[in-house]
Amino acid sequence: MQRPLPHASAPVRGEVIVPGSKSETNRALVLAALATGPSRLDGVLESRDSALMIDALRALGVSVETDGTRARVAPPVRFAGAKDIDCGLAGTVMRFAPPVAMLADGPSGFVGDPHASERPMKPLLDGLRQLGAIVTGDRLPFRISPPAQYGATVAIDASESSQFISGLLLIGARLPEGLTLRHTGDVLPSRPHIDMTAAMLRDRGVSVAEPDARTWRVAHGPIAAKDATIEPDLTNASVFLAAAALTGGEVSVVGWPRRSLQPGALFLDVVESMGARVTRSAGKVTVHGAGRLQGIDVDLGAASELTPVVAALGALAEGTTTISGVAHIRGHETDRLAALVTELRRVGVDASETEDGLRITGGGDLRPAVLHAYADHRMVHFAALLALRIRGIGIDDIACVSKTMPRFPSDWAGLIG
Numbered sequence: 473m474q475r476p477l478p479h480a481s482a483p484v485r486g487e488v489i490v491p492g493s494k495s496e497t498n499r500a501l502v503l504a505a506l507a508t509g510p511s512r513l514d515g516v517l518e519s520r521d522s523a524l525m526i527d528a529l530r531a532l533g534v535s536v537e538t539d540g541t542r543a544r545v546a547p548p549v550r551f552a553g554a555k556d557i558d559c560g561l562a563g564t565v566m567r568f569a570p571p572v573a574m575l576a577d578g579p580s581g582f583v584g585d586p587h588a589s590e591r592p593m594k595p596l597l598d599g600l601r602q603l604g605a606i607v608t609g610d611r612l613p614f615r616i617s618p619p620a621q622y623g624a625t626v627a628i629d630a631s632e633s634s635q636f637i638s639g640l641l642l643i644g645a646r647l648p649e650g651l652t653l654r655h656t657g658d659v660l661p662s663r664p665h666i667d668m669t670a671a672m673l674r675d676r677g678v679s680v681a682e683p684d685a686r687t688w689r690v691a692h693g694p695i696a697a698k699d700a701t702i703e704p705d706l707t708n709a710s711v712f713l714a715a716a717a718l719t720g721g722e723v724s725v726v727g728w729p730r731r732s733l734q735p736g737a738l739f740l741d742v743v744e745s746m747g748a749r750v751t752r753s754a755g756k757v758t759v760h761g762a763g764r765l766q767g768i769d770v771d772l773g774a775a776s777e778l779t780p781v782v783a784a785l786g787a788l789a790e791g792t793t794t795i796s797g798v799a800h801i802r803g804h805e806t807d808r809l810a811a812l813v814t815e816l817r818r819v820g821v822d823a824s825e826t827e828d829g830l831r832i833t834g835g836g837d838l839r840p841a842v843l844h845a846y847a848d849h850r851m852v853h854f855a856a857l858l859a860l861r862i863r864g865i866g867i868d869d870i871a872c873v874s875k876t877m878p879r880f881p882s883d884w885a886g887l888i889g
């Protein structure tokens with residue numbers, strides 16, 4: 473569905489409420505499915521990625537009743553093997569549901585969107601093999617047969633995705649002897665997401681030790697049921713805050729947690745270092761744009777989901793912006809480094825890939841264009857930000873925002889006016 477995107481004829485001002493965190497929602501659902509009894513969740517994200525997770529868990533025998541942003545999850549006595557579990561393009565589903573399927577009473581099959589088979593899976597599937605599972609294939613689609621006897625130690629290279637570590641940690645306590653998991657690679661992206669997994673396990677009574685920066689020990693034991701409220705998604709919030717920074721406006725996000733493990737919270741530091749002002753009061757965060765932004769050098773290895781938004785800011789800032797630490801986003805919803813460079817050049821911005829990121833020179837002779845989304849929700853956010861300052865920007869597929877924020881088009885139009 474091709475769409476023109478709104479241009480900002482005046483500084484953007486307003487207040488937004490963003491839906492629940494994808495990362496926290498899908499972890500809370502899995503942990504509730506693995507728990508000793510039923511859990512109630514509030515603030516649950518309603519989106520394609522969370523719907524896929526709910527369907528995957530239901531297929532494995534979990535009862536999930538939803539009512540808007542509320543969910544009641546009741547674990548089964550024993551997980552059932554399931555055919556053709558659809559992962560869509562959701563990293564959290566393709567990396568978190570297979571370990572649960574390894575605990576089932578029979579084999580399970582996993583499928584996904586066409587591009588999903590380009591996303592890295594092998595280290596996770598090797599991890600399941602090291603635990604005794606029989607797995608056919610190294611990418612989607614694949615099939616898992618649960619082990620006759622479960623192992624307890626895994627060594628994998630998670631430099632392509634932190635989700636390999638998170639997926640295995642989530643089930644560690646349910647393995648008969650717990651889990652010792654070691655990362656063997658040189659870099660480890662998205663550390664805050666792994667910390668979020670460990671924190672949510674600990675909140676449910678699980679012992680997770682971290683003897684060094686690349687090893688986790690999860691003790692065997694019960695995962696307590698826990699009623700929980702999901703935080704707003706701070707990465708999705710960054711798009712709205714960035715609108716203020718780009719137009720010299722003022723945008724607040726309501727319900728910003730006082731403390732959060734979401735890497736999206738790091739956006740506040742990034743936008744501040746580009747020249748915007750950030751204030752906090754009574755549960756909300758406000759970005760005050762100064763009208764001009766400065767290019768920066770920033771390592772987004774901890775928060776690589778922010779790359780498309782920061783790339784848009786860099787394209788419209790003065791000077792050069794260098795984003796590093798994000799080589800692994802070549803394996804995200806699309807090859808995000810290639811996609812961002814192609815789309816920046818399409819509108820006349822000088823941009824190139826580095827070994828682990830992007831170099832963008834702000835400004836240039838900017839021109840209108842219909843940008844490509846590559847089925848990637850964050851490429852739509854990127855295009856929406858460019859459109860604020862470049863007249864005549866459209867997007868070839870707006871519907872893919874349903875991955876994590878189906879109401880983005882109306883919320884965005886409401887904010888921009």
Ligand SMILES: O=C(O)C1=C[C@@H](OP(=O)(O)O)[C@@H](O)[C@H](O)C1
Pocket residue numbers: 494495496563564632633634635638661662665666776777800
């Ligand atoms: O565990 C999670 O919820 C996520 C981890 C990160 O994955 P990578 O480590 O693959 O970047 C992040 O980019 C993704 O959007 C969500």
Ligand SMILES: C=C(OP(=O)(O)O)C(=O)O
Pocket residue numbers: 561562563564777804805850876
């Ligand atoms: C990388 C992302 O998603 P996924 O959970 O599918 O990996 C993302 O949302 O930016």
